[in-house]
Structure formats: structure tokens, C-alpha cells
Amino acid sequence: MTTAAAFQSLPSQTIPDGTPVFGGHRNLIIGAEVPLFGQAGYWPGDCLRRPANRVKSAWRATFPADPLWNLRTREIAFGMLNSSHKILRDAGLFFRAENWGLSSVRVMCDKMRLIAVWAVKQKMPHDLAAWAADDWQDYLDHHALTCGTSTLANDVLTIRRLLEFAPLLTGGGLLEDPWPGKSAAEVADRTFLGEVTTPSIPPAIWWPLLRAAWFYIEEMAPQILERRDRQTAAVAESTGTRRQTHHARDTDAKLAAWVQEPASLVPVHARDFRGYPAGTVMWSTLSLWLTDGISQGVFKAGRDSERHQMRRTMVQRLVDAGRVRPVTAKDGRAALGDIAHPARGRNRRPDELDVQVRQWLADPANRIPVRRENSPHGPAGEPVWLNLESRVFGTVTRANVFTSGTARTRQRQQWVREAISEDRTDYIEDGDLEHALRMVRAACYIFIAALTLMRDSELQEIERNSVVQHFGSPALASRKIKHDESRPRLKWWIIEPVAQAVAVAERLSWHDSHIFATLAPPSGFLPEGTRGRAGFEAFRDIDFFIENINRTLDRTGLEAIPEGLVRPHMFRKTMAIITAQQPDGEIALGIQLKHAARRALANQVTAGYGRIDENWRKEFDNQLELAAARKLVELLKARRQGEPVAIGPGAARLHAGLDKVITAMDSDPHLQAQIADERMQVSLLRDEFAQLHFGTVNHCLWQASTAECQNQLPAEQRGKQPLLGACQPGKCRNSVLTLKNAPYWIAEEGDLRDTLRRERLSPPRRESIEIRLAEVQSITAQFATLEGGL
Structure with missing residues (x-):
């Protein structure tokens, strides 16, 4: 071989x-x-x-x-x-x-x-x-x-x-x-012998997750974003003109002018120094001089950009021409003249840091960030050290000016604690602002993903000002990427809360185009034109959000989110299941899922995607029971007056059940105190009438042994569920009728009377209509006895 x-x-x-x-x-x-x-x-x-x-x-x-x-x-x-x-x-x-x-x-x-x-x-x-x-x-x-x-x-x-x-x-x-x-x-x-299905998010996770996301969007986001804006303003005010940056084009222009000067000499090491052989260009020294002490990396060899290579080439030409000046490391900076020393937390002498901390604390206008409540990051009343460092030095780098554990940092902490007073304290709810901002970003993503059926790629392509009108309704515009190289701009219909979540995400994002991006903008020391990355790893934020919601339940009062896997594609699957249960749900799904463009195979794809699974089957059964129980609340109120609320063969059973619920509420002091709480009444009614099915012309108190409709089925299929097409409202002992059903019976009675007035009816046809009219009149005559109902 x-x-x-x-x-x-x-x-x-x-x-x-x-x-x-x-x-x-x-x-x-x-x-x-x-x-x-x-x-x-x-x-x-x-x-x-x-x-x-x-x-x-x-x-x-x-x-x-x-x-x-x-x-x-x-x-x-x-x-x-x-x-x-x-x-x-x-x-x-x-x-x-x-x-x-x-x-x-x-x-x-x-x-x-x-x-x-x-x-x-x-x-x-x-x-x-x-x-x-x-x-x-x-x-x-x-x-x-x-x-x-x-x-x-x-x-x-x-x-x-x-x-x-x-x-x-x-x-x-x-x-x-x-x-x-x-x-x-x-x-x-x-x-494959396993189950073929895209997993959905179980209802036990879905509902508390969405409620927690909305809580963060509506309640927490305004406070967190306001705190971010205040901190940004405080940093800018406290640092004044000390916060400096350099622009690539300015550096290039200064370097070009310098190399053209006949007197310019490149500083090189006069002798071997820390691994650098004699004659090596002092790149960091030259870089500090070009950027006024801000950066040492404008010539960095590790960067492969054309700009860095060009700069090194320009300097190397002077070296090849012999225009060098050998100097020792100690005298290197002096070879180019004075180099500014901007105030930065890194690479500074401890004495200089101490002086700057003392000067900042001496100004009573500077407020000290203090943690209001206990958190994993520190106890209540403790200064938020990283936040304080950014205010004092105007940098977000973790230079550990206050937290390295040395005697110097302990002394600085003591100075800060001595300076704390009520009028100088800036209380912070959560010491880690980045932590809170990440929770807001995750909440916006979860809520938008759940209610739009958009893919992760489509969600993260949402740009600013993407809420538009589409056929007269609000919609969210984004790019469709999957299976489409042209990336068309499509629209997904949304509701008002989703638009609010998009607005929060826009305010959170620093990116000039996308609403989902990394939390921090690109450093000011990157080359000019660097935009920074849009997008983020959504699954990590989802896990982070759930973990922190469960950890802070005592403070937020939210429901615990059960343990389970939640991933971006599962939101789309879960909402498809929910939507598919509505009338014409497949058509709506085909449009919202963007299957409508290929209807030849979209019907199968959409139906499969929205097919109910075991996680949601029981949930929808419960929802049907709740819906039926809510309709009974008005009947319960009417029944309290002692009046009949239903007619038909099963009316006695319905009245007995309602009376049982009324007795239970009246006999229990706790329930009696909550009698005005509709949720309590719905819960009791659902338990009492678990098999109630509401219909258009009558309602069914389903009981298999007395159901007339089961007589139309084979013996092996009887007793499972009502057969609505074979219902006999006037005969079945499960049937009840309320005033909500009356218009249909009265309308049928009128139609039958009009039909009998025709002269050309055959005798058999007339006889069948008269029999049906008698049945209908036996029902309509009873409606006059009802004083209330559904």
C-alpha cells in the first residue's frame, strides 16, 4: 500500500x-x-x-x-x-x-x-x-x-x-x-438510535429566565448605565489633562521629519545590556521620545503590520548609513532630549504613585467609591480599589496600586480609609461595574433571542437604529447569514418590550454600529482606525446570567432558575414550539423563521421545528386547564348569589362543583381573606374542574362513562378524550350551557323557523326540521332562567 x-x-x-x-x-x-x-x-x-x-x-x-x-x-x-x-x-x-x-x-x-x-x-x-x-x-x-x-x-x-x-x-x-x-x-x-430532536428549554427554566431578563432590562439597566456614565464622567474630571493618547499618523509624521534631519542620530547600545548586544537600536527609547512618553511599542518587532515594518525600515536606513550614537542605557533618554512622563499607574516609581494618591485625596471634590452592600468582591463599606485606581490615575489597567499586598499598598489603603467621609463617599451597589454591565448585556440578548426567533448570527448583526416599521408593525432589521452569501437585510416582527430591550442594548454598546459588542472599547493606544470587535460569546453570558440570578435571589426577589443547559439556538426552538400552538402558528413561524422564502420545503421544516416536545406537552395541558378555570371565575361570582348559572344535562354537576369551591373559600379563614384574589379562585376552580372543556355551543364536563360521543367510536378507542364532532348537547350528561352559548342556539332556532316557512319542503325534510326545532327550543326555553354566566 x-x-x-x-x-x-x-x-x-x-x-x-x-x-x-x-x-x-x-x-x-x-x-x-x-x-x-x-x-x-x-x-x-x-x-x-x-x-x-x-x-x-x-x-x-x-x-x-x-x-x-x-x-x-x-x-x-x-x-x-x-x-x-x-x-x-x-x-x-x-x-x-x-x-x-x-x-x-x-x-x-x-x-x-x-x-x-x-x-x-x-x-x-x-x-x-x-x-x-x-x-x-x-x-x-x-x-x-x-x-x-x-x-x-x-x-x-x-x-x-x-x-x-x-x-x-x-x-x-x-x-x-x-x-x-x-x-x-x-x-x-x-x-443513530437516539432521539432525533433539537433540544428546547424546559418551561421550568424558560419562564423564570425571561422574567429575570425583563427585570434587568426594566428595573436594573437604568441604574447600572447611569452609574457607568457617572463613573466615566468622574474619571474624566479627576484625570484632567493627564489622560493622553497618541495617534499613528502623528507618530509617522514626527518620525519622517526626524529621519530627514541631517543631525539626527539613532541611539544604539554602547555595550551589551540585558541580552541586547552592543550596536542594537534602543527601540523603546526612540518610541518613548516619538510619543511623548506614552508608548514604547511603535517599533515593536512582534507586530507584523506594514506600519511597524515601515517605521523600523526608516530607522534601519540611518543605521546602515552609519548615523548612530552609541550611548549607555542610563543615558539613553538624554540622547534625544527631554521625554515627558505622563501620569500612569504602570511602570512608575512608588514614591511618585504615593505623591499622586495623596494629592488626589487632598482635593475634597474627589469622591471615593465605596461598596454599599456585601458582595463576593468585598464587604460593605470597603473602597472599590480598582474603581478608585481608575479615578486617580485615569487608567483601567490593573496595576494593583492599592492591592498588591506590599507595605506601600497597605499604607495607601490606610490613607484612603482615613479620607472617607459621608460627603466624599460615592456608594456603589455592586463593586464590579463590568459584572453588572455584563448582566445587562446578557439580559438584552436573552430577551430579544426568546421573542424574535432570530439565530445567534442574526442577533449579533443587529446594528443601531434597526427598529423599523414593516407592513405597519414594528420590526427589527438585521442580516441573514446562514445559507445566504449575499447577507440580505431582513426584518423580524417584534413587540414593544423587545424594542425597549434593543434600546437598552444600544445605550450599553460603545460600538459605532453594532448593539452587541465587547464591554470595553478598544484601547486608546491601538493604531488609529481600530474599531474593536463587535459580537461576543453568547453562551458564556447566558451561563453567567443564570448563575448570578440564582446567587442574588435574596436581594432581587426573583425566582430561582433551575439547573439545565441553555444555549442560543434553543431559544429559537422553544419559541417555535410556543408559537406553533396558536391558530395559524405554522404560517407565522414560516415568516418569522424566514422559511417562507422557500415554501416548497418550508412546510416540513417549520412543522418539524415547531413540533411540541415532552418538555412543553405538560405545560400546554396546564395552560388549557388554567384558561378554562379563568372562564369559570365569572360563573363563580354569579353562583355566590344562589342563582343557576348553567342549564343542560350536566348543569347539576357544574352547580355542585361551584358550590364546593365557594364552601371551601368561606370555611377557610386564609382563603376567605384572599377571596378577591382571582389567582386563588382560578387555582381552586382548576383543581375542581380539571376535565372541563369549553366549546362554542356548549361546554363538556368530561367523564368517559357518561359521554354520548364515545358511542360513535370503536371499543378500543373509547374513554380517552371528548369527540367534539359527535357531541349531543341536549342529551349527554356531561353537557352544560351558559348564556355565552345562547346566541348560537337562538340563531339556529331562527334559521329553523325560516326554513319551515318554505312551501316546497318535502315531507321527510320538514319532519326532520321540526324534530330538530323541538330539541333546540327545549334548550332555548331554559336560557330565560339564567341570570348570569359565560
């Missing part, structure tokens, strides 16, 4: 190594480097716009380590990214233009890496034509031990890529489909 090593330097027979891998009609970022086919390690997606919910390390296609599988995977990846390329057409492959995006290619590469590892371990033939269908099924069986059906379906699709792109592959691909005539889902279902 040929070893993989023999293929290590094997070039592609169809694709030159110098071919750009991103072409066609893609919107490439101008100036960004486009990877070439010959890059065997990975292809970065830097030339494509990265979705907000993807970190940079995940926005690339990474290939298997095995050389042969590496080549195959790169060839398939090229074909997917360039589906209409001339190279594919010459190979006889014709696909829809821009059929796949980088996300799909990345998934394929991940799958190929797993297949490659298994194939090498099992010593499978390198010629794919030598593989039997059972070999591919063996791989699926192996993978099924650690994954579910959706993953297996993606494995099947990836394996079929070896057949789909066979003419493009060096050495050939598959000759035939291992599973002919079967869809990927069918193969996965046959392979």
Missing part, C-alpha cells in the same frame, strides 16, 4: 498553487490579502466580512494534517468557494454561482479532518475507489457513538462531496454514492 508520505509534495493536477481561493462575485475587503490555493495549513477569511458572532480564529478553513487528505480537502474547498470558476467548468462541473460560503467550507474541512484521522488509524486505502460502501458506514457507526443525527447528516453530505467533486480531485474521488436513493437525514436516522 502506498504511504501518505509519498503524496506529501504532490501538487494538484487541476488547480495551480498560485490561484486565489476567493474570487467570483464576492465582496472582498479592499487591500486585504487573499489566500492562495498553495497555502496548505489554512485559508484565513480576512478578505471577507466576518460575522459579528465569529472570532477571528474561527473565520478560516483549516485542513487535515495528512498530506493526501489535505490536498483533497483543499480541492473541494476551492470548488465550493468558486462554484462557477473556469477550472470547474473545464473539469465538467457546473454549479449554481456562489453556492457555498466560508462557513460551509469551514464545516466541511472540520469533517474532513475527522475522516482523515479515522482513515489513517484504520489504514484505509488511499484510493477512494477501493473503499466499499460498508467502509463509509463503518465510519458513520464509529462517529455515531459521540454525536447526534444532525452531525451525522453533515458527515453524509461531506462524504458525498468526494463524489460531487470527483472530477476535480487529484487521484479521483468516489465512484458511486455509498447510500443511493437515501437522503442524508435518512442515513443519519438509520445510523
